[in-house]
Amino acid sequence: MSSITPDHTLVLVSGANQGLGYETVKKLAAEQPNYHILLGSRNFENGKKAADAITGLAKGTSVEPIQLDIGSDSSIAEAAKYVEEKYGRLDVLFNNAGISNVKDASFREQFDGVLSTNVTGYACTTEAFIPLLRKSSTPRLVFMSSGLGSLTCQLDPKWPFHGLGNESQYKAYITSKCADNMLAVLYAVQLGKEGFKVNMICPGHRPTNLNGYSEQASNLSDGAVQACKRIVDTDKNGDHATFTSMDFVYPW
Numbered sequence: 001m002s003s004i005t006p007d008h009t010l011v012l013v014s015g016a017n018q019g020l021g022y023e024t025v026k027k028l029a030a031e032q033p034n035y036h037i038l039l040g041s042r043n044f045e046n047g048k049k050a051a052d053a054i055t056g057l058a059k060g061t062s063v064e065p066i067q068l069d070i071g072s073d074s075s076i077a078e079a080a081k082y083v084e085e086k087y088g089r090l091d092v093l094f095n096n097a098g099i100s101n102v103k104d105a106s107f108r109e110q111f112d113g114v115l116s117t118n119v120t121g122y123a124c125t126t127e128a129f130i131p132l133l134r135k136s137s138t139p140r141l142v143f144m145s146s147g148l149g150s151l152t153c154q155l156d157p158k159w160p161f162h163g164l165g166n167e168s169q170y171k172a173y174i175t176s177k178c179a180d181n182m183l184a185v186l187y188a189v190q191l192g193k194e195g196f197k198v199n200m201i202c203p204g205h206r207p208t209n210l211n212g213y214s215e216q217a218s219n220l221s222d223g224a225v226q227a228c229k230r231i232v233d234t235d236k237n238g239d240h241a242t243f244t245s246m247d248f249v250y251p252w
Contacts, residue, residue, distance in 0.1 A: 009035045010038070014125060017049070017065075089135035089136050093125070110171075110172045115172065181243060181252065
């Protein structure tokens with residue numbers, strides 16, 4: 001076992017070597033004392049470089065890279081085994097890793113690839129870490145969603161992104177985020193009875209690799225605020241089964 005104590009909060013963030021996952025790790029590391037943050041990355045070397053670049057840690061807080069490819073059952077299993085053997089528990093799982101498209105793919109291949117990563121990957125990762133989360137006194141599950149996954153918003157002609165799904169390149173991603181919401185709801189119903197807090201977040205339109213660092217997007221660091229809020233919330237009577245952004249509660 002490691003020297004991490006029961007007072008430490010153990011957090012695993014998937015897809016955290018760049019983008020919103022990385023910003024979340026940086027914000028947590030700078031602001032939360034006695035946290036140990038596992039920076040998940042499909043490529044371990046990229047994760048190590050990202051972890052090494054994080055400075056200004058809060059007292060007692062540390063960041064550790066861990067290899068985690070949510071598209072690989074063996075990678076997920078190895079990551080869960082590592083956490084079990086070294087730490088014996090997990091307090092927070094942030095399902096963040098995801099893709100927006102598959103390059104040079106047919107329409108079917110787009111759907112198969114995006115949903116496999118964004119939905120099946122989240123489900124398989126969550127299933128693997130539930131036993132470790134059950135060993136936490138305040139287990140939390142956070143799912144990276146998007147307002148694009150709101151059925152109500154998509155049907156509202158006044159919504160700024162209404163009709164975005166008319167373009168075929170967005171259909172798979174939007175569908176995957178809607179499916180992620182349902183997946184999170186299923187876990188909220190299942191695990192809420194055990195004291196888990198399960199919440200979905202929309203980070204807003206931020207410049208990331210998912211959207212080709214869109215010039216219309218703004219302030220990447222702000223996108224991590226809602227994730228951190230859910231991660232640090234240990235109130236047993238706190239929010240559960242919500243779908244929110246920084247200042248907005250999304251309709252389903």
